[in-house]
Amino acid sequence: MIAAIPVMSDKKEAQLSLKFARSPYFALVNRETSNYRVIENPFVEDEKGVGLKILSLLCDDNAVNAFVAFELGLKLQQHAKAKGLQFIILNEKNNKLKDILKMMGLE
Numbered sequence: 001m002i003a004a005i006p007v008m009s010d011k012k013e014a015q016l017s018l019k020f021a022r023s024p025y026f027a028l029v030n031r032e033t034s035n036y037r038v039i040e041n042p043f044v045e046d047e048k049g050v051g052l053k054i055l056s057l058l059c060d061d062n063a064v065n066a067f068v069a070f071e072l073g074l075k076l077q078q079h080a081k082a083k084g085l086q087f088i089i090l091n092e093k094n095n096k097l098k099d100i101l102k103m104m105g106l107e
Helices: 050-062 074-082 097-103
Strands: 002-007 025-030 035-040 066-069 086-089
Touching: 002 050, 002 097, 025 050, 025 097, 050 074
Parallel strands: 002 066, 066 086
Antiparallel strands: 002 025, 025 035
C-alpha cells in the first residue's frame, strides 16, 4: 500500500494540510518498504480541476492506492471511490507527518 498524506512542507515535522487537493506537498508512504518521500504539488495554484489532476499525479504517476486526510472534496471522493482507493479520514487537526508515520509503524 502506498498512502498519500497532504502536508504543509517537505519536513518530517510538517503539519498536515487541511485541504487535500490544495496541499503544497504530499508525503507518499510505502507500507511495504517502510519508506516515504515527499513530492511537491504542481497544481496548488491552478484555478480549476485540481482534484482530478492530483488524483492522476498520485495514482497514475506514483501508484498511490490510499489517502490519509482530514477531508476530501466531493468530486475527488467520487473519482477516488471509482478507482477503488482506500480513504483514511483523520479527526485531529493538529497532527504532524511524524505522528502519522508513527501511527503507521514507520517510526
